[in-house]
Amino acid sequence: MEDHLFAIIGSISQHHTFPADIEKEILLSLRNPAASSCAEDGLLRVLRKYDEGGHNFLLVEEVEADALFRTNDGRIFQKGKRLRKRFQCKEVGTGRLYLFSPVYEVEMV
8 A cells, every 4th residue: 555655656746747836735645644635724725726716715714803704505604713723613693603624615794
């Protein structure tokens, strides 16, 4: 298994298949993979730069403190403090607290 991983890393590095910033994040991810594909925050940030459209959304980490934002299901939240890696946000309608990944895409209200 480890031999296959090093072969993939070597191939990516040798052939420069991706732009330099994406290649760097892929190599970092392959060397130290996260437990989940959606936990690769650095890779998600870099790939987002290459998305066509969808830039009317912000990442939770880009939202100002105490500002309101809307998730894709229509619920409205107020951004709170950072707890280690995630942000604690309060749902305006219910007052319940939720933790958001810093790279979760949201829309400003």
